[in-house]
Amino acid sequence: MAVMPVTDSMFLLAEAREHPMHVGGLQLFELPEGAGPEYVGEFHRRLLDLVDVRPLFRRRPRGPVNVLGNFAWSNDDQLDLEYHVRLSGLPRPGRVRELLELTSRLHGSLLDRHRPLWEFTVIEGLEGNRFATYSKIHHALLDGVSALRLLQSSLSEDPNDMNVRPPWSPRVRTDVFGRTRSTEDESVDPFRALSALAKDVVGLGSAAARVVNEAFREQSATLAFQAPKTMFNAPITGARRFAAQGWPLERLRAVGRAAGGTMNDVMLAMCAGALRQYLLDLGALPDKPLVAAVPMSLRTRQPRALTETSLGGNALGLILCDLATDDPDPAGRLATIHDSMLRGKQVYQGMSRLQITALSAIPLIPLAIGTIPGMTRVTPPAFNVLISNVPGPRKQLYWNGARMQGVYPLSIPYEGQALNITVTSYGDSLEFGLTGCRRTVPSLQRLLGLLEESLTDLEKALT
Template identity: 45%
Template sequence: MKPLGTVDSSFLLIENRTMPMHTGGLLLFSYPEGAHEEWLHEAFTANDDPDTVQYPFNQKLAWPLRRLGLPHWVTDHDLDTHYHVRHSALPKPGRYREMFSLVSRLHSTRLHRDRPLWEAHVIEGVEDNRFALYVKTHHSMIDGVGAMRMLRACLSADPNERDMPAPWNTPRARPESNGSATSGNVIAAATGALGGVLKFASAVRDRGEHGMMAPFQTPLTMLNRRVTGSRRFVAQSWSLPRIKKVAKTLNATVNDIVLAMSGGALRRYLIDQGALPDQPLTAMTPVSFRAADAEVEGNSFSVMFATLATEIGDPLDRLRAIQNSMGEAKRVFKSMNSAAIPIFTSIIALPIVLPHLLRLSGRTRPTFNVTVSNVPGPREKLYWNGAPLEGMYPLSIVTQGQALNITVTSVADSLDFGIIACRRSVPSAQRLIDHLEEALVELEQSASTI
């Protein structure tokens, strides 16, 4: 029996019918050469045995009274793989449009609290001789970086490797606990976190036009309405070498370019909707502090707030404003060690979580306007039982007051964008894909003049 951490528990507390707290991933594969008609069915049927399901996929929630009724993870001895692993087939011609529509519906439904908090959906009939695997896990169970490591563990760089288990059956090492923290370590971590909070407050107070951003320093936009439980998912891949070339020329990072593309796309989208505010939009950007050898389950991330400079028309000026804002946030984080960051996060995240607990989100000024997250992925070409991985599209969370989430991950030479939105509050969300390309083209044009 393992207790959930404070951040993990918060995802359970704020969840409701209109705000499911799970994340997901859509893995797109081509069939391996020579695969027969029953190959896909046989590959996943081989993973049916519930006794082979690995931690943390074999854990469910318990609320023991002897432990003050707080949530804990316990092993589910009655796990039913046929409930958790489901099969779907797209109608012909199996376009990505139909696949995204199916995944939108699957991502809209909550996970059952009486069972392990995950589902997997095998999707057949995708055009160009492909299939997909959509996996969703509750955010209390695992964060984005942890999920990426789990998915990477079930894949191989060897196209000839066979008899590979599914993600939920892949064994993984669980490092030994290093024991309880000493009082001296706790005091040092708390002191470091307090120092970080003071530097954060100082940077916000002394910031220029596009410096350190803080919660509630945001305009109220159409993206910050109340949401329904219905979701719209769209996705697209971009060439990573193309983006790296622009980043190098403009003296920026890939993450800077991702934020600039997002800012440019949102500017165009809001102009089309007649809803661009005079103030810049603020993005909340999760930052992982998970150690390389840490357990994959649970949450090990903090958050930064950065301007998207959506009021600036010139793409290069917008990029520089974003870089300045992110630079201020990075300096605060560099002043703290890994032990202080979780305490700092609990303090900084309070304005985000509290409105949800009080059911005020979407009724007051938003803490931020949109989430833009960049989760590093594998750098090499990967396969599952000889099936080449063609795309890995992330799906994150929409909340009351934040009706749009943009999450990006890299796979080999591709940067895969996954956009999840409330279907009602963000109409025609698919147009953001075109606007992201237009924003990148603008940055390429700016780079060509340097």
């Protein structure tokens, strides 16, 4: 029996029919040259032949699943691969619209807790000589950064490589992220680790005092619970709607260079401009600026290897960012966002992973309280929207000759947080995935057009 860290078990404890707690990814592939009409079906059958499943993908909540299973894992020694690896077809004409509708439905269904908490769907019938795959895995098993690393590390940069294996049975590589393997000793001294843990716990009090002092005295961070109430901060259902699109990275970099900011600042400014106009169109823009919760990965940038230990679980901190949606000037919004992110990062300087995780959990308290019926309507939101940027592979990748055209992340709307925006880079593109509550966020697809308008406005103002 493996005991879960509290950062993992909280995703199982918070899950309900209205609150699925899994992350996902939609990948588009171009059929290789000479592929016949049976290619996708054969691709699916070959996946079912790979019965060597890594331990992470055999892990399921220990029975009884809703009691002890919230705190401990067991291994499934009789895994039914045909249940987890599925084949679906799109209705004609197989446009991206039909693909996103199918993905939205798949993402809204709960994972079966009596089985390992993951599913993988191969999707045929997509126009343009393409097929797609949709994967989902419970957040208790992997955070978004780890899920993306695992998926992309199983692909190849060589279109002639026919030995690519799926994420649950991978030929693990790390160089797709520009990293190299290390031969350093990975052993850990348990006494040193225990001593470090004790030091971290003792330091939590002073770290918390530092955050409060920085925020109040120097106003160097956006405080939790200062966000205005918006239409996004309402009760949600379990049904999902998903929208996705990519933008050239060079467009964002050019704006960042002109403004003296980062590409991530420009991405947040794109979202700020789009959300401002979206709420204006609905007559629902608050006078106070929206606040975004921006997760930051606490995993090392150069892991020695993609192992079960390095991939499993969650390692995230949180920065609250002023989106300046009360400012009609695109350049002014970007400047405010840049300053807000810079100050938020400075608050955490010198803290350990444990201290950052513990303090980052403070703004997440309303997400737990929100599971109590009626509490979302009476408690103030700690923030208005989650916006994540997950670094992705820099080069074109292939799955046994099929070129991956795009990869779009799907994440988790929470009770009182009806919209989640997650982006990832792939090659020369920044891929946006917008996941929203189907009932609470109307016309989610419209946000894609508003993101383009927002980027155009930034270009006009700064380049």
